[in-house]
Amino acid sequence: MTEGNFVDYVKLYVSSGNGGKGSAHLHREKYIEKGGPDGGDGGRGGHVIIRGNENLWTLYTFKFKRHFRAGHGEHGSKQRSTGADGEDVYMDVPLGTVIRDKETNEVIFEITEHGEEKIIVEGGMGGRGNWHFKTATNQTPRYAQPGIPGQERDIILELKVLADVGLVGFPNAGKSTLLSVVTAAKPKIADYEFTTLKPNLGIVEYRDHQTFVMADIPGIIEGAAEGRGLGHYFLRHIERNSVLLFLIPADADDIKKQYDILLDELKRYNPEMLDKERLIAISKSDMLDAELKSELKEELDKSLPIDYLFISSVAQKGLQELKDKLWAMLQN
Known part of the structure; x- marks a missing residue:
């Protein structure tokens, strides 16, 4: 999927159909002078129904x-x-x-299951025909009900990516590179910040033909929860991920500080994010020699509150260990 085809926010206008009018017809037939009322009911107006489809990954169909x-x-x-x-x-x-x-801006409902159908605007009921109004004192009612008008509504569709693992990190931390190595996805990769402007999804193949979905989210900057950078535009996609993989480059000035900033942004956006399983991957670790790596490991063992591991997407080191760890976390 190219970046331009990823649409995750659209404004739409929907309107249901009007109900048909009931008939005020009086039965007329040869040799029957007063056949009485026989007007039928009007038909129901059409609904507008929103339906979940697991084969769609974007709201691109609503772009035009x-x-x-x-x-x-x-x-x-x-x-x-x-x-x-x-x-x-x-x-x-x-x-x-x-x-x-x-x-x-109120949430009307969410669609989370394949084939799930919910009516966003109901069609108007059809009017009743005149035969419903026949009484002992009014044998020939010459009136019927009009149909009820349909509804109209302006709505917003907002996609929150459904993925098992969400990649969280500062811009240029190596998230897109990791996604391109462990999946068949081909995100845009370049040596400058904010290369990724839209979430990218990829399917990670694990052992015995098992798979899980990984999402590359645009990079977070300090103040994102208040709307700085790409702000809420991408933070909402992290809400749906089961496991959060924090990607921090080995050449970062302070790995613990970067982790704390990232975690604080998620907490300020939605405190429930802290309930998710978390793992830290130290990327670009091929730049470290054995001595530097040993010193860094000793320091991180004291400072980091959660599990971490060293990986290199370019040198393809530590990736199988990463998959094993993520798979175990997803099973929990």
């Missing part, structure tokens, strides 16, 4: 179409014939999509 209108119900007719229901409109979205009301 922003208005969705369901069909109107048909009017009732003679011989108590009910009008046809309006055609429903289905909007397929990737799993992890949050639907909000544009005016209030």
Whole structure:
């Protein structure tokens, strides 16, 4: 998936169909002068339905179409014939999509399962035909109900990437390089900050044909929780990850301080992030000789509060150990 095709936030207009009018028809037939009312009911207006689709990874299908209108119900007719229901409109979205009301920003619902269907705007009910209103004192009612108008709504679709492992780190920490080595994904890689502007997903192949999904999230900077840098634009994607893999380069001035800053940004954005399983990977460790690595390990054993390991995506060192560790954490 190219970066330009990754769409994770769209504003849409949806409207359901009007209900059809009930019929006020009076039965007329040869030799039957007063056949009485036989007007049928109007059909229901079409719903707009949002449906989960596990084969979609982005909201790209909504990039060029922003208005969705369901069909109107048909009017009732003679011989108590009910009008046809309006055609429903289905909007397929990737799993992890949050639907909000544009005016209030309130979450209406979330789609997390394949095939899950939820109505975002209901079609109007059809009006009842005049035969419903026949009484002992009013044998020939000449009126019927009009159909109920449909609903309209402005909504926001917001995708929170569903991945097993989320890569967290400062810009240029080597997240995209790691993703490109352990999966078949081909993210943009360059030697400058904020190369990654959209999340990238890749499937990691583990032992015995087992797999898990890894997401490369754009780099965090200090103050991201307040909207600095790419701010909330990418932090929401981390909410759905089961395990957080903190990637910190071996040449960082202070590895413990970088970890603390990253953790603090996640905590300020959403304190529940701290409940997730966490692991630190010291990237670019091929730059360390044995003596430097030993000194760094001694220092990290005292300062880091969670497990860590050394990896090198370029030299492909420590990657199998990393996969083993992540797999074990996912099973927990």
